[in-house]
Amino acid sequence: MKFAYGLVLFLIIWYFLALVINSSLILPTPLEVGRIFITLIFSKSIWNSIYSTLLKGFIALFFTLLLGFIFGFVMGICEKCFELLRPIFTISQSVPIISWLVLVIFIWGIGITGPIIITVLSLIPNVTFSVAHGVRNTDKKLLEMAQIYNVSKKKIIKDIYFGSVIPFLLSALEVVSGNLWKVIIVSEYLAGKEGIGVQISWARQYVNIPKVYALTIIAVILGISTERAIKFLTKKVILYDIKD
Amino acid sequence: MKKLIVFLLLLAVLQFPLTLLNPFGPTIFPVAPILNKNVTGNVDLTVEFWKNLDDVIAKVATKYAKFVVLPITTAANLYTKGIDIKLVGVHEWKVFYLVSNTDFKGLKSLKGKTVYSAHGRGQTVDVLLRYLLTKEGLIPDKDVKFAYAPPQEIVALFNSGKISFAALPEPFVTMCLSKGKIVLDFQEEWNKISNSKLGIPIAGLFVIGDISKYKNTILEVEKIFKESVSYANTHVDESLEITSKYLPIPKPILKKSLERTQFKYVSDCKDEVSKFLETMHNLYKEGIPKIPDEGFYLK
Numbered sequence: 001m002k003f004a005y006g007l008v009l010f011l012i013i014w015y016f017l018a019l020v021i022n023s024s025l026i027l028p029t030p031l032e033v034g035r036i037f038i039t040l041i042f043s044k045s046i047w048n049s050i051y052s053t054l055l056k057g058f059i060a061l062f063f064t065l066l067l068g069f070i071f072g073f074v075m076g077i078c079e080k081c082f083e084l085l086r087p088i089f090t091i092s093q094s095v096p097i098i099s100w101l102v103l104v105i106f107i108w109g110i111g112i113t114g115p116i117i118i119t120v121l122s123l124i125p126n127v128t129f130s131v132a133h134g135v136r137n138t139d140k141k142l143l144e145m146a147q148i149y150n151v152s153k154k155k156i157i158k159d160i161y162f163g164s165v166i167p168f169l170l171s172a173l174e175v176v177s178g179n180l181w182k183v184i185i186v187s188e189y190l191a192g193k194e195g196i197g198v199q200i201s202w203a204r205q206y207v208n209i210p211k212v213y214a215l216t217i218i219a220v221i222l223g224i225s226t227e228r229a230i231k232f233l234t235k236k237v238i239l240y241d242i243k244d
Numbered sequence: 245m246k247k248l249i250v251f252l253l254l255l256a257v258l259q260f261p262l263t264l265l266n267p268f269g270p271t272i273f274p275v276a277p278i279l280n281k282n283v284t285g286n287v288d289l290t291v292e293f294w295k296n297l298d299d300v301i302a303k304v305a306t307k308y309a310k311f312v313v314l315p316i317t318t319a320a321n322l323y324t325k326g327i328d329i330k331l332v333g334v335h336e337w338k339v340f341y342l343v344s345n346t347d348f349k350g351l352k353s354l355k356g357k358t359v360y361s362a363h364g365r366g367q368t369v370d371v372l373l374r375y376l377l378t379k380e381g382l383i384p385d386k387d388v389k390f391a392y393a394p395p396q397e398i399v400a401l402f403n404s405g406k407i408s409f410a411a412l413p414e415p416f417v418t419m420c421l422s423k424g425k426i427v428l429d430f431q432e433e434w435n436k437i438s439n440s441k442l443g444i445p446i447a448g449l450f451v452i453g454d455i456s457k458y459k460n461t462i463l464e465v466e467k468i469f470k471e472s473v474s475y476a477n478t479h480v481d482e483s484l485e486i487t488s489k490y491l492p493i494p495k496p497i498l499k500k501s502l503e504r505t506q507f508k509y510v511s512d513c514k515d516e517v518s519k520f521l522e523t524m525h526n527l528y529k530e531g532i533p534k535i536p537d538e539g540f541y542l543k
Contacts, residue, residue: 023305025325102400109406110360110391191393198392202364204297206531207321 028210037214046199050218053195056112057184057222060119064176067120068127069169073161075128076135085128093125097186105191115187115195122183127172134168135161170234177226181219261288262465263309265300268293269491270415270498271313271447274335274507276486277475278468285468287461293490304329307453311465315447317368317532320521324534329450330542332466334513335473337443338431338506339413340369345424346408351380354409358389360398361411365390366531368444368524369411372430375437375527415493415501426504438519443506445517451542462542470509477507514541 011030018029040046071089075082097118104114138161146156188197196215203211266275275291277283292309294300297318304312304327314322316334323329347353354377361370370392374384382388393401395416401407403423410420417426431443449469451462476483480502488495510516518535525532 025301025305105397110393205364
């Protein structure tokens with residue numbers, strides 16, 4: 001309910017700003033954007049774009065988590081690996097998307113792969129470092145105890161390490177989900193064949209600014225719903241942990 | 245009495261400097277003489293650059309300046325969205341070419357290939373190329389694939405041999421010529437379609453906002469602009485020198501590209517422009533959703 005009040009406040013501010021600026025080419029009113037948004041939702045082509053963006057987003061998310069988890073775990077357990085790999089991820093985190101562009105287009109052309117690769121490269125450091133910190137923060141006393149009682153390697157990894165990694169992984173996931181669609185859409189804008197980012201790029205070109213805002217609303221909806229879904233999952237996982 | 249009023253008006257004009265918004269790009273060349281004060285007139289005209297669409301839309305919508313140089317298609321879309329601008333004259337007529345690094349025997353040889361063009365769907369070259377392909381009996385997107393990317397990226401891909409066909413504006417065409425050659429001149433093709441002799445009306449000078457009070461100023465600015473274009477054409481090296489002070493493009497490339505770029509100020513070009521906009525609209529509605537009415541033209 002509070003969220004709805006916040007939304008109303010946001011719309012009021014937007015409307016007021018649009019009235020002050022008084023140019024639909026700079027900031028259209030929420031009404032104008034709403035109208036275009038409705039017509040967009042009922043057009044077939046937009047659903048292809050949404051589908052394309054969703055597909056890229058989930059593939060990118062899957063690889064980010066998988067690879068981030070593997071690298072992070074290795075870096076957490078082995079001190080040498082951590083020192084060796086850290087610069088690579090630190091650099092990868094701060095490279096602007098535009099700089100990957102030539103390389104990515106050169107290797108994969110214009111299509112679905114480029115934006116996915118760019119997104120994974122931009123988001124993976126976050127996950128990797130979170131997992132690595134989780135592993136390094138594992139309770140040493142627990143590990144000693146496990147060794148004294150001859151607990152199997154498998155059990156140590158599964159119960160002790162994973163147990164301490166999960167909270168870190170979940171917080172990384174929240175950060176990643178917030179940035180995921182932003183990065184995907186920007187990379188589509190620059191190197192995509194289809195998707196919401198490509199639609200935004202074309203709408204801008206025809207000076208159809210209200211459409212740019214309407215497409216942005218779709219991106220915002222994607223962002224908010226993913227974040228909510230992940231929060232929901234997080235709660236489930238933590239509850240499950242406690243039950244255990 | 246009338247003369248006196250004109251004189252007073254001119255005096256009033258002289259009181260404040262006028263701003264001309266010009267794109268940041270090779271289109272600096274035709275206004276270089278204004279920048280360098282080679283060409284002056286009865287009004288104090290200062291040139292400011294706009295770097296991207298957002299920048300110029302904000303400045304035009306808020307009436308930040310009185311005069312602006314815009315691509316014709318962009319200007320048409322701004323006008324039909326309620327922005328008060330009028331076309332004074334067109335000064336850029338030639339800039340688009342198709343480059344290729346493989347064997348090219350007419351458009352038919354594009355079958356099964358991918359053509360890269362700048363920015364996105366609905367660009368002038370994109371629309372024209374699709375039209376030309378259709379005339380050759382090829383189906384765009386099916387027989388010939390299209391891909392869009394920033395022009396700098398296309399140049400890099402072309403020169404690395406990754407792609408074979410690129411439809412680009414100058415100076416990017418020149419940047420591709422070490423690895424390929426020009427196989428199609430879009431201006432010639434357009435002249436055939438439209439029975440025009442001038443080429444494609446690419447960019448021109450526009451006046452922003454209420455013009456009734458500024459008749460003389462507009463004439464004066466137009467005169468300076470026209471002189472500047474012809475001065476640049478007759479003093480190429482000098483204007484090139486000034487242009488490269490602003491543009492980070494190597495001078496030799498810029499010079500070569502100017503051989504294939506045509507700047508020529510034409511004030512009476514309403515027929516050419518309206519025919520061009522109509523054709524573009526008919527070929528691809530989304531690119532130019534509405535054709536501007538009479539009010540788009542100053543003359």
